[in-house]
Amino acid sequence: MELTMRDGHSKVAVDPAEQAARRAGWSAGAEAATAGDKLHHKPFLFKHGLATSPLFQTRHLIDVAREASKRPGDVYFDAGKIDITDKWGNIPVPDMPVDAVIERILTAQAWVIMKHVEKDPRYAPVLAEFTQFVHGLAGPEQSRDILNPEMLVIVSSPGRVTSFHFDAEINFLVQVAGTKDVWICDPADRSILSEADVEDYYSGNITAGKFRPEFQDKAQHFVLHPGDAVHIPSHAAHWVQNGSEVSVSLSLNFEYPQWRSNVYQMNRIMRKLGLDPTPPEQSQIKDTMKSAAYQAVRAARFGVNRLKALRSAVPQGQHS
Ligand SMILES: [Fe+2]
Numbered sequence: 201m202e203l204t205m206r207d208g209h210s211k212v213a214v215d216p217a218e219q220a221a222r223r224a225g226w227s228a229g230a231e232a233a234t235a236g237d238k239l240h241h242k243p244f245l246f247k248h249g250l251a252t253s254p255l256f257q258t259r260h261l262i263d264v265a266r267e268a269s270k271r272p273g274d275v276y277f278d279a280g281k282i283d284i285t286d287k288w289g290n291i292p293v294p295d296m297p298v299d300a301v302i303e304r305i306l307t308a309q310a311w312v313i314m315k316h317v318e319k320d321p322r323y324a325p326v327l328a329e330f331t332q333f334v335h336g337l338a339g340p341e342q343s344r345d346i347l348n349p350e351m352l353v354i355v356s357s358p359g360r361v362t363s364f365h366f367d368a369e370i371n372f373l374v375q376v377a378g379t380k381d382v383w384i385c386d387p388a389d390r391s392i393l394s395e396a397d398v399e400d401y402y403s404g405n406i407t408a409g410k411f412r413p414e415f416q417d418k419a420q421h422f423v424l425h426p427g428d429a430v431h432i433p434s435h436a437a438h439w440v441q442n443g444s445e446v447s448v449s450l451s452l453n454f455e456y457p458q459w460r461s462n463v464y465q466m467n468r469i470m471r472k473l474g475l476d477p478t479p480p481e482q483s484q485i486k487d488t489m490k491s492a493a494y495q496a497v498r499a500a501r502f503g504v505n506r507l508k509a510l511r512s513a514v515p516q517g518q519h520s
Contacts, residue, residue, distance in 0.1 A: 224326060225249035226333040235337045235431070240370065243384045243420055244431050248374055251426035255323060256376045256448055258302065261314075261355055264323075265298045268314040277301050279310040282361040284439050287407040302355055305446050311356045313451075318351040327351045330452050334372070345457055346370060352451040360447070362440035364411035366393060366401070368461065369453035371432040375424035376450060379443035383419035387436040392418065395479050398435060399468035402461050409437055424449075462491040469497065 228235045228246040238244045250256055269275040275298050278291040294301055294310065301310050318327040327349050335343040350369075356362075358378070366387075373382065385392045393409050401408040415437070422430050432438055434456060460480050467477035467490065478486050 223249070224253075224329060226330060228337060232337070236339050236342065239338055239342060239431065240433050241387065243422065243433065243436065245422065246372075246429050246431070247427055248429055249427070250326070250374065250376050250450070253376075255326070256353070256450070258305070258355065258377075258446065258448065261353060261448065262299045262302050264317060264320060264353065265302055265312065265314050265355075267320065268317065269298050271316065271319070274315040275313070276315075277310055277312040279308050279357075281309055282311075282363055284361060284364050285411045286361075286363040288363075288365070289407070305355055305357050307357070309357050309360060311360055311362065312354065314353045314355075316350060317353050318349070323351060327452060330372070331454075334454070346454045347457060348455040350453055352453070354447070354449045354451060356442055356447045356449075358442055358444050358446060360442045364409065364415070364437060364439045365407065366398075366409055366435050366437045367432070367453070368401070368434055369455060370434050371451055371453040372429055373424070373432055373440075374429040374450040374452060375426055376448040377426055378445035378447035379426075380424045380447055380449065381441045381443070382422045382424060382430060382432075383416065383439050384422065384430070384432055385415060385419045385437040387433045389418065392437050393435065395467070395477075396471060399464045399471065402464035403468050411437075411439070459487060459491040462494040463487050466490040466494040466497070469494075 226246065226248050228244070231238070231244045231246060235244050235246070254260060265275060277293065277298055279294045279301070280292045282291060291311075294308070298312060301308060301312055304310070305312070318324045331349045334346060338346055373380075387393075392415055397409045419438075422428075424430060463480040467479070470477040477490075480487055
């Protein structure tokens with residue numbers, strides 16, 4: 201059911217029966233038997249039925265973007281001609297509201313991302329159903345490490361590039377409208393990302409890693425059409441180029457448990473001390489010890505910073 205609002209924008213009604221009819225129909229097809237083994241390690245393709253859902257048509261996404269922009273940090277957009285080698289943060293941000301950017305998306309060379317779209321009750325069932333699908337592929341043991349599902353919606357202009365980067369999250373890129381060429385590297389290939397690059401990322405540098413032209417031959421290349429989706433493993437460097445139409449895609453992603461981030465950050469400290477630390481997931485004992493050690497380091501840093509803040513709040517001459 202579709203309602204027309206007073207402001208002229210259409211709005212999708214919350215109707216449980218209609219929601220059920222819009223079920224995405226996630227299917228790993230021929231990959232179903234091996235997808236659980238590939239999870240976290242190799243990309244794999246799968247299918248969905250969201251391309252015909254009214255939920256993800258641009259006119260509804262304008263309302264979603266407007267709502268998301270009321271939540272601090274849940275909308276990001278930029279516009280400009282981007283190269284694979286460009287870094288986040290160097291791309292111009294248009295001086296207009298997000299709904300105006302989406303209305304101009306055909307020609308704006310823009311990239312709009314809306315985070316936590318599952319907070320809208322109309323969209324929550326899509327993510328809940330997808331989480332069940334992923335847990336079914338993963339099996340009960342792996343599912344314990346697939347946490348905190350999130351739905352991001354990305355609306356981007358024809359030809360727009362997403363530059364070389366990698367993410368900590370376990371990601372699934374779902375193509376709803378338009379096409380995308382996607383290149384995904386092997387997350388275990390240390391000629392693409394070094395251990396130090398990954399440690400750098402976890403220590404706050406979200407643009408860690410550097411593209412080199414030979415990566416083009418090393419990466420797996422996928423062409424996504426509406427109805428296609430691909431798994432992008434955590435730490436798999438990737439880059440994307442849209443086809444000749446406006447692209448609407450979803451990033452459905454999950455977090456790894458916190459201990460892995462702790463180990464990378466502890467390894468960075470050890471590397472700065474001249475050591476050559478063992479990467480995570482090679483020794484459970486070392487991982488447990490390093491994660492605990494990093495938590496102690498973090499607590500000590502917090503204590504020192506708090507003490508400094510208290511001291512600076514006390515007027516000079518009264519420290520004793
Ligand atoms: Fe990404």
